Amino acid sequence: xxxxxxxxxxxxxxxxxxxxxxxxxxxxxxxxxxxxxxxxxxxxxxxxxxxxxxxxxxxxxxxxxxxxxxxxxxxxxxxxxxxxxxxxxxxxxxxxxxxxxxxxxxxxxxxxxxxxxxxxxxxxxxxxxxxxxxxxxxxxxxxxxxxxxxxxxxxxxxxxxxxxxxxxxxxxxxxxxxxxxxxxxxxxxxxxxxxxxxxxxxxxxxxxxxxxxxxxxxxxxxxxxxxxxxxxxxxxxxxxxxxxxxxxxxxxxxxxxxxxxxxxxxxxxxxxxxxxxxxxxxxxxxxxxxxxxxxxxxxxxxxxxxxxxxxxxxxxxxxxxxxxxxxxxxxxxxxxxxxxxxxxxxxxxxxxxxxxxxxxxxxxx
Numbered sequence: 001x002x003x004x005x006x007x008x009x010x011x012x013x014x015x016x017x018x019x020x021x022x023x024x025x026x027x028x029x030x031x032x033x034x035x036x037x038x039x040x041x042x043x044x045x046x047x048x049x050x051x052x053x054x055x056x057x058x059x060x061x062x063x064x065x066x067x068x069x070x071x072x073x074x075x076x077x078x079x080x081x082x083x084x085x086x087x088x089x090x091x092x093x094x095x096x097x098x099x100x101x102x103x104x105x106x107x108x109x110x111x112x113x114x115x116x117x118x119x120x121x122x123x124x125x126x127x128x129x130x131x132x133x134x135x136x137x138x139x140x141x142x143x144x145x146x147x148x149x150x151x152x153x154x155x156x157x158x159x160x161x162x163x164x165x166x167x168x169x170x171x172x173x174x175x176x177x178x179x180x181x182x183x184x185x186x187x188x189x190x191x192x193x194x195x196x197x198x199x200x201x202x203x204x205x206x207x208x209x210x211x212x213x214x215x216x217x218x219x220x221x222x223x224x225x226x227x228x229x230x231x232x233x234x235x236x237x238x239x240x241x242x243x244x245x246x247x248x249x250x251x252x253x254x255x256x257x258x259x260x261x262x263x264x265x266x267x268x269x270x271x272x273x274x275x276x277x278x279x280x281x282x283x284x285x286x287x288x289x290x291x292x293x294x295x296x297x298x299x300x301x302x303x304x305x306x307x308x309x310x311x312x313x314x315x316x317x318x319x320x321x322x323x324x325x326x327x328x329x330x331x332x333x334x335x336x337x338x339x340x341x342x343x344x345x346x347x348x349x350x351x352x353x354x355x356x357x358x359x360x361x362x363x364x365x
Contacts, residue, residue: 018120199240
């Protein structure tokens with residue numbers, strides 16, 4: 001019989017963090033919503049969150065091999081994880097006030113009725129290795145399918161942690177765990193990862209092999225202490241990582257709060273709302289245009305430009321109903337990913353073949 005959960009409070013309002021928005025806006029891909037409880041697996045526990053207007057309540061389910069003592073130390077570890085993960089030392093309200101004073105468009109967006117649905121958007125501070133692999137999976141992809149890929153990695157290669165509400169939870173696999181498969185790339189293709197399988201295999205191999213002694217998980221983690229250019233260039237050494245993916249990792253895992261990852265949507269916002277001088281029918285964001293847009297937003301919003309851009313980006317979306325909170329048992333989710341890939345990979349190949357004549361803007365990687 002499962003032990004009774006002990007719930008504690010983080011006294012933080014929805015204006016500072018809105019779980020239903022932050023956990024579904026394309027930053028993170030492994031949170032599940034089970035009967036209004038958000039769940040996430042770290043190495044030795046399942047973290048549980050639920051929210052009301054005045055607080056975020058948290059609890060955890062320990063690893064199935066550990067006793068559920070519910071002691072103060074375990075509760076404190078969960079609290080520390082959450083404070084770090086959600087960057088709670090940064091006050092979102094102060095940033096909103098600062099941006100509103102500096103930028104008339106942000107002030108207008110802040111007062112608009114659609115924005116009221118998108119308060120509490122903040123940048124997360126995620127595990128660098130998981131963020132790296134997740135955004136390698138993001139190439140030509142959507143949030144729902146990226147989430148299924150991350151779940152497939154956990155089920156296939158991670159450790160079983162425990163169950164919550166009848167749903168099995170697994171940890172995110174290390175490079176060593178991925179490479180424990182005798183034929184990782186082939187297995188990933190079987191699971192529906194398509195061409196991304198090669199990128200994940202190559203990246204895991206570089207992180208663990210003797211051929212690249214300066215490319216390790218420890219070195220990746222140390223990029224939090226380095227400047228943006230050093231971190232960005234380190235990431236570009238890895239297969240499947242182009243400028244945008246590198247910038248997503250810098251912003252969402254490596255403490256580079258001023259970095260603005262640029263894609264089609266951000267380019268259109270820059271043209272429409274921020275007087276960026278560019279061609280509306282531009283087919284390719286070449287490195288110069290990409291960097292010019294990034295610096296354009298940094299000059300407006302300063303040290304937290306990446307945070308400001310995330311608010312503008314999310315508030316500009318028409319819908320966050322991306323399926324990330326749809327719960328399926330892990331095995332059925334993996335099977336569906338594989339089935340979908342049989343159709344989607346063919347379409348992706350078509351997209352890549354036709355990309356030179358496409359009228360949609362792409363980012364060169």
